Amino acid sequence: MSTPSSERPNWSLVERELLGGGFHPSRRLGQNFLRDPRAIESVVAAAELAPGACVLEVGPGYGVLSYELAARGCQLVAVEIDPRLAELSERILAPFPGARVVRSDALGGKHALAKPLLAAVAGWRDWSLVANLPYSVASPLIALVARLPAPPRRIVATVQLEVAERLLAPPGGGDFGPLSVRVQLAYRGSLVRRIGPGAFSPRPEVDSGIVRLDLRDDRPASDAWPPLDRLVDVLFQQRRKSVLGVLRAELGDAEVARDLLASQGIAPELRPERLAPERFLALAQDPAWCDHFARSAASDPRRVSPEESRGEARQEPEPSE
Numbered sequence: 008m009s010t011p012s013s014e015r016p017n018w019s020l021v022e023r024e025l026l027g028g029g030f031h032p033s034r035r036l037g038q039n040f041l042r043d044p045r046a047i048e049s050v051v052a053a054a055e056l057a058p059g060a061c062v063l064e065v066g067p068g069y070g071v072l073s074y075e076l077a078a079r080g081c082q083l084v085a086v087e088i089d090p091r092l093a094e095l096s097e098r099i100l101a102p103f104p105g106a107r108v109v110r111s112d113a114l115g116g117k118h119a120l121a122k123p124l125l126a127a128v129a130g131w132r133d134w135s136l137v138a139n140l141p142y143s144v145a146s147p148l149i150a151l152v153a154r155l156p157a158p159p160r161r162i163v164a165t166v167q168l169e170v171a172e173r174l175l176a177p178p179g180g181g182d183f184g185p186l187s188v189r190v191q192l193a194y195r196g197s198l199v200r201r202i203g204p205g206a207f208s209p210r211p212e213v214d215s216g217i218v219r220l221d222l223r224d225d226r227p228a229s230d231a232w233p234p235l236d237r238l239v240d241v242l243f244q245q246r247r248k249s250v251l252g253v254l255r256a257e258l259g260d261a262e263v264a265r266d267l268l269a270s271q272g273i274a275p276e277l278r279p280e281r282l283a284p285e286r287f288l289a290l291a292q293d294p295a296w297c298d299h300f301a302r303s304a305a306s307d308p309r310r311v312s313p314e315e316s317r318g319e320a321r322q323e324p325e326p327s328e
Contacts, residue, residue, distance in 0.1 A: 015078075016099060018042060018071055022208060025069070030091050032209055037141030038089070040068035041165055043206035046217070051075050053199045053219045054137045054163040059105075061134035063127070063159065065113045065148060066141040068092060069208075070099035076137060077103035084127045088112045113144050120151050132157050139165040142211075146170055146186055149220070153193040154232050162194065162220040171198055171216035178283050184246075185239050191284045192227055192235075194220035227288060234300040235291040242279035242287070250282065251275035258299055267295045 022042075032038040041047060050072060056062065058080030067073040067085040073096055076083050083106040087093040093110045100106040111123035128134060136152060136159040145166040152158055166174070175196045176182035190196070199217035204210040227235060245253045250273060254264040268275050271289045273282065290296055 015074065016070075018069060021069055021095070021099075025091070025095060028091075033089070035143065036089065037066075037143040037145075038068065038092075039142070039207040039209060039211040040071070041139040041202075041206060042069070042071060042208045043202070046165070046200075046202050046206045047072055047075055049200050049217055050137065050139070050163055050165060051079070053217060054135055054161060056081055056135065056137070061128075061131045063124075063134065063136045064138045065124075065136070065144065066138055067096045067108070068139065070096045072137070072139055073106070074099055077106040081105065083107070084109055086111055086113050086121075086124050086127070113148055114151075118147070118151070120148075120155075128155075128157075133160055135159050135161045135163065137163045142167050142170075146173070149174070150186060150189050153190055153226075154229070156229060158193065158222060158226075160222045163199070163217065164220075165202065165215050165217050167211075168201065168214040168216045171218045174218055174220070179281055181280075183280050185243050188239050188284045188287050189236075190220065192223070192288055194222055194226075196220045231288070231292065233304075234297055235288060237300055237303070238291045238296060239287055242282075246279045248278070249276050250279055253279065258295075263295060267293055270295075 032040070041050075054062075056076070056079060060081050062076055062081045062083050064073055064076065064083060064085045067087050069092070070085075073083065073085050077100050083100070083103070085096050085100065085106070086109045087096055088111065090110065093108050096108045100108065109123050109127050112121050113124055115121035115124075134157075136149075140148060145164065149162060149164070152162070170186075172182045173184060173186050174190050175198060176184075176187045197219050199219050202215045202217065204212065204214065207215070241257050242250060242253055251261075251264055251268060254267060255261045258264050258267070265275060267290065270293060271286065273286060273290070
């Protein structure tokens with residue numbers, strides 16, 4: 008494949024050459040590439056990027072969105088795990104000195120961002136995550152970048168519609184869960200638009216949605232996350248029980264559990280899914296819970312490690328050939 012000029016590539020030709028060379032999109036890696044020009048335009052417009060803006064893209068795929076971001080003068084870092092797609096992105100972005108490709112997974116483990124990704128954004132203080140996120144990493148990636156010391160000021164991402172609904176769900180419904188609490192405490196979100204399978208190549212079996220998340224000024228401090236993570240995991244592991252019942256079992260003392268809820272004005276008979284994200288944070292910051300968390304961490308660190316309620320599990324790469 009020849010190196011493209013600064014003119015917009017013929018994306019149909021790019022895809023045909025890639026597929027003709029033996030590339031096969033991986034379902035395990037969530038490789039469904041956004042191709043619809045109107046959907047791409049919606050993503051870029053929602054991001055509201057000025058020339059020179061620092062942007063992280065995860066999963067550039069065929070490079071369609073990458074090109075549009077780079078052509079607008081963004082300082083773009085595109086993270087791609089698949090070697091063939093990374094090579095393609097390097098060719099697509101070659102005319103743009105402010106754009107580069109990092110060949111890496113986005114995740115460095117079940118609950119960690121990859122070191123190359125962290126290194127790429129280490130010096131950024133005002134930046135955005137703009138991407139058609141692979142289904143396999145969308146939930147944990149968003150939850151993890153939300154708690155960085157300098158998180159993205161804005162996230163505009165195409166995700167599976169089910170994930171979009173969980174990100175934006177209000178308390179009280181089945182979609183509201185750990186991901187909702189963690190992300191909504193850090194971001195204010197909205198659904199930009201819904202996208203059907205026909206906007207992607209290859210077509211996924213589900214609908215997708217473009218979400219926009221804007222960083223909150225009152226987001227939790229870095230040291231607030233560990234006790235909050237533990238509380239969220241404890242409560243949602245038994246989401247059909249009352250908060251009093253769950254906390255009584257966790258704390259080992261019914262009176263302490265009642266006093267904890269009373270101090271925050273929370274009715275003991277409520278189920279966890281009825282609590283607003285701010286209520287989770289208030290409970291996690293209460294001295295009674297902080298003391299319990301500290302004792303639990305000292306006695307058994309494994310008990311306070313976040314569970315896989317963060318989102319979808321990391322997928323291992325598979326060969327493209």
